[in-house]
Amino acid sequence: xxxxxxxxxxxxxxxxxxxxLRCNYSYGATxxxxxxxxxxxxxLQLLLKYFSGDTLVQGIKGFEAEFKRSQSSFNLRKPSxxxxxxxxxxxxxxxxxxxxNLFFGxxxxxxxxx
Amino acid sequence: xxxxxQSPSNKVTEKGKDVxxxxxxxxxHTALYWYRQRLxxxxxxxxxxxxxxxxxxxGLPSDRFSAERTGESVSTLTIQRTQQEDSAVYLCASSLDxxxxxxxxxxxLSVL
Numbered sequence: 380x381x382x383x384x385x386x387x388x389x390x391x392x393x394x395x396x397x398x399x400l401r402c403n404y405s406y407g408a409t410x411x412x413x414x415x416x417x418x419x420x421x422x423l424q425l426l427l428k429y430f431s432g433d434t435l436v437q438g439i440k441g442f443e444a445e446f447k448r449s450q451s452s453f454n455l456r457k458p459s460x461x462x463x464x465x466x467x468x469x470x471x472x473x474x475x476x477x478x479x480n481l482f483f484g485x486x487x488x489x490x491x492x493x
Numbered sequence: 494x495x496x497x498x499q500s501p502s503n504k505v506t507e508k509g510k511d512v513x514x515x516x517x518x519x520x521x522h523t524a525l526y527w528y529r530q531r532l533x534x535x536x537x538x539x540x541x542x543x544x545x546x547x548x549x550x551x552g553l554p555s556d557r558f559s560a561e562r563t564g565e566s567v568s569t570l571t572i573q574r575t576q577q578e579d580s581a582v583y584l585c586a587s588s589l590d591x592x593x594x595x596x597x598x599x600x601x602l603s604v605l
Binding site for chain 2: 383411415423424428469471473480481483484
């Protein structure tokens with residue numbers, strides 16, 4: 380069965396510092412992988428996705444993520460965090476058949492301090 | 494429309510009452526999904542529509558939950574005889590190709 384683990388519930392970083400949010404997944408084959416961001420009172424916005432090909436994917440707002448099959452990981456990174464990046468981040472895995480409903484991790488809340 | 498629209502944005506109800514939550518997907522999106530997000534948790538899949546049909550209802554937590562979609566557009570999620578454990582944010586997403594899902598802002602349901 381598919382599952383997603385985000386081991387960090389809450390991360391605090393200083394503005395301008397680098398960021399890495401961890402995501403590990405369990406899936407029987409190569410899945411579709413996603414990172415979404417949720418700001419308070421907002422829906423989820425897609426940051427980036429991995430379907431196939433180049434394992435380093437670029438997203439919006441300067442984010443990138445790297446798919447590592449050997450580690451079943453899809454960590455999200457940003458070289459320099461901005462105060463507006465404070466939000467909840469969700470990693471998700473999707474099947475490649477059927478409903479393609481997404482399985483989400485429990486999220487990582489990012490706090491950015493000046 | 495420009496994005497997925499959900500209404501109401503907030504709903505407070507008394508235990509035992511029925512509630513209806515509405516989702517207007519992005520125009521032309523044939524796939525529609527409902528998810529539930531409990532406080533401090535990730536999203537749980539509830540139901541998926543392809544057109545007006547629901548081939549996957551596996552996530553509905555009980556027979557108090559039902560959903561329908563009409564005109565390959567608007568969807569309604571109905572919760573009958575609400576319980577306090579139904580309190581959550583209910584999110585709707587739509588997709589053109591079932592690969593990328595676009596989410597609404599959700600309906601925050603509070604059952605007193």
